[in-house]
Amino acid sequence: MSRVTALYGTSVGKKITMAVSGAIFVLFVLAHWFGNTKVFMGPEAFNHYAEGLREFGDPFLPYGWFLWIFRAVLVLSLVVHVWSAWSLTRQSWAARGTKYKKKDSLNIDAASNTMRWGGIVLLLFVTYHILHLTTGTLHPDFIPGDAYHNFVAGFQSIPVSVVYMLCMIALGLHLYHGTWSAFQTLGFDGPRAQKIRRPLSLILALVVAGGNLLFPVSVLTGFVS
Amino acid sequence: MATSTMKLKLHVWRQESPSARGGFVTYEADANEHMSFLEMLDVLNESLESRGEEPIVFDHDCREGICGTCGMVINGRPHGPWERTTVCQLHMREYGDGDQIWIEPWRAKGFPVVKDLFVDRSAFDRILQSGGFISANSGGAPDANAIPVKHEAAEESMDAAACIGCGACVAACPNASAMLFTGAKIAHLNRLPQGQPERYDRALDMILQMEEEAFGSCTNHGACAEACPKGIELDVIAMLNRDYLAAVVKAG
Numbered sequence: 218m219s220r221v222t223a224l225y226g227t228s229v230g231k232k233i234t235m236a237v238s239g240a241i242f243v244l245f246v247l248a249h250w251f252g253n254t255k256v257f258m259g260p261e262a263f264n265h266y267a268e269g270l271r272e273f274g275d276p277f278l279p280y281g282w283f284l285w286i287f288r289a290v291l292v293l294s295l296v297v298h299v300w301s302a303w304s305l306t307r308q309s310w311a312a313r314g315t316k317y318k319k320k321d322s323l324n325i326d327a328a329s330n331t332m333r334w335g336g337i338v339l340l341l342f343v344t345y346h347i348l349h350l351t352t353g354t355l356h357p358d359f360i361p362g363d364a365y366h367n368f369v370a371g372f373q374s375i376p377v378s379v380v381y382m383l384c385m386i387a388l389g390l391h392l393y394h395g396t397w398s399a400f401q402t403l404g405f406d407g408p409r410a411q412k413i414r415r416p417l418s419l420i421l422a423l424v425v426a427g428g429n430l431l432f433p434v435s436v437l438t439g440f441v442s
Numbered sequence: 443m444a445t446s447t448m449k450l451k452l453h454v455w456r457q458e459s460p461s462a463r464g465g466f467v468t469y470e471a472d473a474n475e476h477m478s479f480l481e482m483l484d485v486l487n488e489s490l491e492s493r494g495e496e497p498i499v500f501d502h503d504c505r506e507g508i509c510g511t512c513g514m515v516i517n518g519r520p521h522g523p524w525e526r527t528t529v530c531q532l533h534m535r536e537y538g539d540g541d542q543i544w545i546e547p548w549r550a551k552g553f554p555v556v557k558d559l560f561v562d563r564s565a566f567d568r569i570l571q572s573g574g575f576i577s578a579n580s581g582g583a584p585d586a587n588a589i590p591v592k593h594e595a596a597e598e599s600m601d602a603a604a605c606i607g608c609g610a611c612v613a614a615c616p617n618a619s620a621m622l623f624t625g626a627k628i629a630h631l632n633r634l635p636q637g638q639p640e641r642y643d644r645a646l647d648m649i650l651q652m653e654e655e656a657f658g659s660c661t662n663h664g665a666c667a668e669a670c671p672k673g674i675e676l677d678v679i680a681m682l683n684r685d686y687l688a689a690v691v692k693a694g
């Protein structure tokens with residue numbers, strides 16, 4: 218069996234591709250959040266950062282390339298992640314056959330129970346988020362190149378902020394179970410690993426969800442304007 | 443001391459054959475607190491037979507919690523409500539007069555119903571056959587101390603070897619995944635020095651067989667470990683994944 222069929226031909230292999238693409242997203246959301254905290258340092262710092270993303274890699278990479286390579290990796294990861302999720306979900310749905318009449322929720326917490334629906338929410342969110350703050354298509358007052366303005370004006374809308382906040386809660390739930398699940402899938406499970414896997418997943422989820430919640434909240438409260 | 447007796451309402455899955463459409467049939471059953479759950483069903487079956495009705499078919503053998511033959515889902519829980527207990531070890535003192543009990547077979551494509559509560563678990567046999575062994579040259583038995591086994595390795599291997607192959611993990615899993623069983627069988631041998639020569643082939647072969655059997659895909663919910671009557675834990679799934687990954691890297 219070749220490596221490719223080993224990864225794509227079995228559920229265990231597909232889970233590995235999910236865990237790896239998920240780990241790439243984790244690194245991305247951490248970097249994305251950290252970068253955005255520059256908004257607290259004012260318009261200059263923030264716009265400089267947004268521009269910096271495009272100049273990154275200079276003089277080795279031409280203008281904008283870093284960002285595009287980065288985006289290509291993310292899109293590829295997204296395709297792999299979502300395709301595997303879809304394929305595994307179908308396999309699991311087919312595997313039950315007749316449904317149970319009586320259900321007892323054995324050890325199934327809200328986070329693990331919402332991976333699939335929560336994943337769809339995230340997919341919709343990612344699409345909306347790009348159309349909102351990257352392309353400006355769904356932004357009522359978008360000024361190309363002025364990321365700070367777009368950010369503040371975007372979150373001044375209460376419904377938009379509420380949508381973002383709900384989606385961050387969904388992201389936190391997905392990350393809490395996803396990180397733990399990825400540790401299992403990648404076999405990170407020594408005696409010491411067993412102690413830190415749950416706490417690490419929880420901290421990661423709290424940092425990412427809580428950290429990103431700060432942005433809409435600080436605009437709504439006028440802390441950032 | 444008086445024995446307390448009870449009248450129960452049982453809703454039991456009845457299915458004539460693998461291809462027949464099954465459904466629930468409701469029975470009144472009498473029991474007392476000293477009966478085991480299966481004895482309660484035995485008594486019900488006697489009364490069904492005396493009325494000329496078909497008895498309820500369910501699987502059982504040792505009735506001591508060691509063989510792994512019994513199994514049914516009781517009010518949504520595989521093997522019933524008692525932790526780390528097979529259904530043959532469940533006793534009627536759990537229940538009281540007037541209780542309603544829903545009894546269903548393991549529900550999984552990989553475990554087709556043969557009749558009523560009796561399912562075909564030969565998928566597990568095929569997974570075992572594909573790698574649940576070590577190849578040893580025949581001849582005289584080796585000395586017991588010829589291969590030193592670390593204490594922890596022996597303990598961890600025995601923890602995994604406690605699996606009795608009952609299938610409750612599949613029944614409990616929202617994905618009907620067989621990863622806990624397969625993981626236990628892989629970990630049992632892969633944790634011992636005797637299992638090392640075939641370690642990665644074993645992981646690969648058993649997982650490929652598991653894939654053949656129409657089970658679902660693990661999402662690490664952990665319902666399996668909670669339902670397992672033998673306390674098999676999720677670490678065997680992590681080991682399965684790790685050894686599969688290593689096998690894939692080695693296979694090239």
Ligand code: HEM
Pocket residue numbers: 232235236237238239240242243246295298299302329332333335336337339340343391392394395396398399400402403660661662
């Ligand atoms: C965009 C749409 C997304 C969909 C449809 C989706 C769906 C899923 C599903 C169904 C699982 C499997 C659940 C399980 O095994 O219990 C999963 C796992 C995971 N997801 Fe996502 N997800 C999405 C986005 C994300 C994002 C943005 C991140 C990170 C920020 C992420 C990180 C993870 C991780 C780390 C796992 C664990 C992999 C594993 O099972 O071992 N996902 N995702």
Ligand code: SF4
Pocket residue numbers: 604605606607608609610611612622623626666669670671672673674
């Ligand atoms: S792992 Fe536990 S629940 Fe699954 S077959 Fe073995 S003993 Fe039964």
Ligand code: FES
Pocket residue numbers: 501502503504505506507508509510511512513528529530531
């Ligand atoms: S009949 Fe043997 S374990 Fe229940």
